[in-house]
Amino acid sequence: MKVIITDHQFEHANRERGIVEGAGFEMLEAQCKTEEDLIAKVSDADALIVQWAPITANVIAALSNCKAIVRYGIGVDNVDLDAAREKGIPVYNIPDYCIDEVADHAMALALAGARQLKQTEERFKAGTWKIVPPNLMNAFRTMVFATAGYGRIAREVLKRAAGFKFHLAAYDPYVGEEEMKENGVEKLSIDELFDRADILSLNLPLTGETNHFVNAD
Amino acid sequence: MKVIITDHQFEHANRERGIVEGAGFEMLEAQCKTEEDLIAKVSDADALIVQWAPITANVIAALSNCKAIVRYGIGVDNVDLDAAREKGIPVYNIPDYCIDEVADHAMALALAGARQLKQTEERFKAGTWKIVPPNLMNAFRTMVFATAGYGRIAREVLKRAAGFKFHLAAYDPYVGEEEMKENGVEKLSIDELFDRADILSLNLPLTGETNHFVNAD
Numbered sequence: 001m002k003v004i005i006t007d008h009q010f011e012h013a014n015r016e017r018g019i020v021e022g023a024g025f026e027m028l029e030a031q032c033k034t035e036e037d038l039i040a041k042v043s044d045a046d047a048l049i050v051q052w053a054p055i056t057a058n059v060i061a062a063l064s065n066c067k068a069i070v071r072y073g074i075g076v077d078n079v080d081l082d083a084a085r086e087k088g089i090p091v092y093n094i095p096d097y098c099i100d101e102v103a104d105h106a107m108a109l110a111l112a113g114a115r116q117l118k119q120t121e122e123r124f125k126a127g128t129w130k131i132v133p134p135n136l137m138n139a140f141r142t143m144v145f146a147t148a149g150y151g152r153i154a155r156e157v158l159k160r161a162a163g164f165k166f167h168l169a170a171y172d173p174y175v176g177e178e179e180m181k182e183n184g185v186e187k188l189s190i191d192e193l194f195d196r197a198d199i200l201s202l203n204l205p206l207t208g209e210t211n212h213f214v215n216a217d
Numbered sequence: 218m219k220v221i222i223t224d225h226q227f228e229h230a231n232r233e234r235g236i237v238e239g240a241g242f243e244m245l246e247a248q249c250k251t252e253e254d255l256i257a258k259v260s261d262a263d264a265l266i267v268q269w270a271p272i273t274a275n276v277i278a279a280l281s282n283c284k285a286i287v288r289y290g291i292g293v294d295n296v297d298l299d300a301a302r303e304k305g306i307p308v309y310n311i312p313d314y315c316i317d318e319v320a321d322h323a324m325a326l327a328l329a330g331a332r333q334l335k336q337t338e339e340r341f342k343a344g345t346w347k348i349v350p351p352n353l354m355n356a357f358r359t360m361v362f363a364t365a366g367y368g369r370i371a372r373e374v375l376k377r378a379a380g381f382k383f384h385l386a387a388y389d390p391y392v393g394e395e396e397m398k399e400n401g402v403e404k405l406s407i408d409e410l411f412d413r414a415d416i417l418s419l420n421l422p423l424t425g426e427t428n429h430f431v432n433a434d
Contacts, residue, residue, distance in 0.1 A: 009349060104357055104381055108328035115325040132226060140321055163380040164321055 001025040004045040006032050006053040008072065016049065035059055050079065057083035073097045074153075077206040096152065103156035106201050111164075114140070114199060138198070141165040146188060146197035148213060150175045154203035158185055161199075169196065218242040221262040223249050223270040225289065233266065252276055267296065274300035290314045291370075294423040313369070320373035323418050328381075331357070331416060355415070358382040363405060363414035365430060367392045371420035375402055378416075386413065 003020045005013055005028070013029055020027040025046075032038045032053045042048060043062040048055070051072045060066075060083040069079055070092045084091050112118065119134045145161040147154035150172035158168045162184065169186040171193040180187045188196065204210040220237045222230055222245070230246055237244040242263075249255045249270045259265060260279040265272070268289045277283075277300040286296055287309045301308050329335065336351045362378040364371035367389035375385045379401065386403040388410040397404045405413065421427040 100356065100358065100382060104328070105332050107381070108325075108332040108334055111321070111325035112329045112334055115322050117325055117329055139317065141317065160380040163377040164324070165317060 001046045002028065002044065003047045003049065004028045004030055004042045005049045006030055006038060006042055006051070006055070008049075008051045038062075052078060055079040055084075060084055060087055060089065063087070063089065068092060074099075075206060099152050099156055102153050102203075103160055106153075106157050106203070107160045110145070110161075110199050110201060114143075143167065143198035144169055144196050145199045145201070146170060146193055147201045147203050148172075148193060149202070149204040149210075150180060150185070151203060151205070154201070155183065157201050157203060158183070166199070169193070218263045219245065219261065220264045220266065221245045221247055221259045222266045223247055223255060223259055223268070223272070225266075225268045255279075269295060272296040272301075277301055277304055277306065280304070280306065285309060287311075291316075292423060316369050316373055319370050319420075320377060323370075323374050323420070324377045327362070327378075327416050327418060331360075360384065360415035361386055361413050362416045362418070363387060363410055364418045364420050365389075365410060366419070366421040366427075367397060367402070368420060368422070371418070372400065374418050374420060375400070383416070386410070 001024075003016075003025055005016065007030065013027075017027050028045075030037075030041045032041055035054055035056050035058055038053055038055070038059045039062045042059075043064055045063065046065050047068040047070065048063075048066060049070045049072065055069060055078060057080045060080060066089050068090055069084060071079060072094060074093055074095055074097055076091055076093050079091050081091060114137070116133045116135060116137065123130065123134060143166055145158070145164075145166035146169040147157055148171050150170040154170060154172070158170065161168060167186070168184055169188050169192075170180055171188045171190055172180075175187070177187040193200070202213065204213060218241075220242055222233065224247065230244075234244050245262075247254075247258045249258055252271055252273050252275055255270055255272070255276045256279045259276075260281055262280065263282050264285040264287065265280075265283060266287045266289065272286060272295060274297045277297060283306050285307055286301060288296060289311060291310055291312055291314055293308055293310050296308050298308060331354070333350045333352060333354065340347065340351060360383055362375070362381075362383035363386040364374055365388050367387040371387060371389070375387065378385060384403070385401055386405050386409075387397055388405045388407055389397075392404070394404040410417070419430065421430060
C-alpha cells in the first residue's frame, strides 16, 4: 500500500509518516503543483493526502488503485468531487481544522478595520498624536455583526463578536431561525444581510452557489 | 453661577450647555492648554469641566469661587487632587466613560499583534501571498492573556478575551483571588504577571504607584 502526500507546506510530515509507516504502509511526499505533475507522480497511489494540488477529473482518471483522497483542511474545492464519486473514490476532509484560528483571524481583521488601527497608525507615523479616531465611529453595541454562512467557523466568529456586544446576525438558508435564536443570533435573508450588516464576515464553503457571492455590482 | 469648560475636543458642547443653562446657570467654553491661560480665564468659575487642561496647584490656588471640578473621563491625573482636597473642592470623574471602547481597542491591538496583521500585509504588499503567517504562532487556547489592573476596563478586556479561549489572568493587589476566580480569572503576583503573560494589557490608573510600571529594564 502506497500513501502519497501530493503537496504540503508544513516543515515536515513526520507525524503522517509515523502513522502510515507504523501501519505497515509506504509513504511518499511529492510537491505537485500541476495536473501534469500529479498524473506523472501519483497515479499508482493507494491513497492521496492533498493540500492545494488540483485533483481534477484528469488526475482522477489517471488514478489506477486509489481508495481514498484526504484533504488537509475543511474545503474540498480543489478536488473534483463528481469525478471522484463516479470512480467510487471517497473524499475526506478535516472538518474541524483551524476553526478557532480562522475565527480569531476574522475577528482580528474586523476589529482592526472597525477601530481604524491602520489609519491611526499612519496618522501617528506622520507625526500626529490624537486620541480621537480619524473617522466617526459607532459604538459596537449599536452595530450589527453578521456572517454569511452559519457553519462551524461562523458560529465561532459570532461567539467572539458577542463579547464586544455587537448585535449578532447570520444569513444561511440551510439553518433554521430557531437554531440561530438559541445562540442569540438573528436569521437574515440575503437582502437583509447586505442591508443591515455593519460588519460582514464571509464564512462560506466555495461552491457553485457561493462563488462570487459578493461581486462588484 | 458660572460653569466653565476649560477645554474640549468635541464638535460642540450643546448638550452640556442645554443642561447648565436649563438649570439657570451661565456656561462658557474655553480652550485652555496652559496653567497661565487657565489662571487668566477660569479663576472666577463656580465649577470647572475639564478634559486635558492641567489643573495644577497654581490653578487651584487661583480659583476664587470654585465648588466642583469635573473631569470628562475616568482618569484624574491632570488634576492636582491634593491641592483640591486642601481647598475643599470636590473632584468628580466619569467612572464609566468609554469602558467598552477602550476594551474594544485594547483587544483590536492585541489581536492585530498576535495574528501578525501588519507583517502579513507588508508581505502581501511586497507581492507575496501566503496563507501561513510570517512567524510561528501559538493557538490562543494555549496562551495567557493577562491584565495589569483588574478594574472596570480590565474586566471588559478579559470578557472579550474569553471568547478567544485564552487562559485569563490578572495582577491587581487590591482585588482578592476569590473575586477573580468567580470571573474565571487567575490572580497573579507581579512577578508571575511578567513571567507568564503571553499578551499583557495595561489597564491601570496613572498614579505614583503605577507610573513607569513597565520600564526599559
